[in-house]
Amino acid sequence: MTAAPGMRDLAQRLVTYEAGAGETSAVAESPALLVFEKLRQSLGEFVGVAGFQSLASRALTLARPEAPSLSAAWVAADGTLQGLGAIETQIEMDKNQVGDGGIILIARLLGLLCLFLGEALTLSLLRNAWPGEVFDERIPAHGRTT
């Protein structure tokens, strides 16, 4: 089963926002990794490092069948995503494919949050990390993962 369209759309908006913001760093160079890192920091505060690590690992497991570019990625004990940046640096891999992998992973992570916390609370938590305009369109009701 693939990531729900609503979640992919939201993940895409977050990644697009980060790409536009141009906030790259040595830690996370791709927009998708920036989104992941922001999620790790804002969610980690209230679910704890171990809590985020569990959620992210589950999201990665769900995302892998859809995105071969995630096959070498893993979530470290501190919740950081490892392996994805290394793949991105490999020129041989299609950049779009890598970007898609990141979006699918984030979509899966958001889907899990929606599943556990509901749409309203998930959006409330995300608004803490991103400006309101990113969430202009609400997550469709069918946008929950299974």
Place this chain on the structure above:
Amino acid sequence: MSTQDKVRIKQLPTGVPGLDEIVGGGLPEFSFNIIAGAPGSGKTTLAHQFVFANATPERPALYFTVLGESAIKMLRYQQQYTFFDPAMLPASIRFVNLSQVVLEEDLGAVLDQIIKEVEKANPAVVVVDSFRTMVRRPESSMDLQSFIQRLALFLASWQATTFLIGEYAEEELRDNPIFTVADGLFWLRQTAERNSIVRKLQIIKLRGQDSVPGLHTFRITDAGIQAFSRTFGLTGHVKNPPSQRRLSFGIPELDKMLGGGVREGDSVLVAGSSGTGKSVLATQFIAEGIRQGEPGIVAVFEERPQAYAERAASLGLDLETPQRDGKLTILYLRPLDLSVDETMHSILDAVQKIGAKRLVIDSLAGFEMALSPGFRADFRESLYRMIFALTGIGVTILSTVEVDESFTEFPFSTYSISFLTDDIVRLRYVSIDGQLRKIMVVIKMRGGNHAKDIREYEITSAGFVILGKRLTNYQGLISGIPVRSGGPDSMD
């Protein structure tokens, strides 16, 4: 020190219906409180209600979770309550997970982390859920008591009202030094009584103001916790002075027997065995009140309101119209695990909503059965509190009670509650001339004289209660097996 020199302690709403009254008006601002109880007793829900009632973006709430329940699961379940507003997260309510620092470091580091977060957020409310799970390392440089002492000192200085949540068993309450630090100690209990679960809360300690002592029942519904004060929300209410006004039953002959009617604010007991017409009298009493412009409430326990109204209709008494017009409320109370306080809360709500002047409790036996077994043991005491509270606000109560008919005794009630009532009307069967007839006698009228007559009565198919003349031609009427001593009886 004069009153005006004293510092005024602001009281914060607890967010729990009924609890403000129990704590004496609200929770003292900047107080350091402990919520203790066994797992599942409602500690987290209580804290959440307080947080959602008080947090603002300017002065948010910081909710520290430690070990045990994960934050995601906690929010998943807590958001099912109607008080939970997801829009308040995270601007007004921030959840901060301390599990890593608790697992990897000692209490000193935990305290440092809390201080860091508090200094950053400037919260009005701080919750630590649960502080007991913090104590993991015996070799910690700081024991729990020192930790709590320093935490209390710091949070009070930072103008935060604090709740620490802890799992404690009853026996741990005594001589526990941790509790001496707290300004407020809330104890939640959940006990099984036969097949019923009863929840009770106690304010063991609350500095700076008078809380209502004792165990108060509470219920957890989809709206969260609702507490029912032992004083029924009437703390500080001035008791109405005794009224001399008489209320009619709508049965002129009965009114005459009662010396002009029931005195307003009285508690009347109508006692009799099954089929003697207790409910008919009660319904007449309510219907007459409505005719006189006095809204009424009927609390029924043995049948549903619709059935009750239909039965009244079959006797020619229209209870549907006054219900539609807001002049009558028929309360159905039959969950089998009620507390008297909870019942009283429903009745008081209805009294205030329609401005009720008359209340019928039909019947006391049904009321007792609706209570949790533990409360049945205190039924008389509970009735006393309830009757005292309701008559104190000017409501006239008519209760029906079924008595086991005996042909050797003439009991007024199976509950020995006649001392609680101002007036008693006794109905009973008598055997006369091969017929089972009914007699009525007014046993007691606390507010004045009443007729001493024993009178036969009939209830017609149209619901009219027709009283005959005094039965003068029989001896031993109250035994139920009278002996004719004269001519034909009054009903003939």
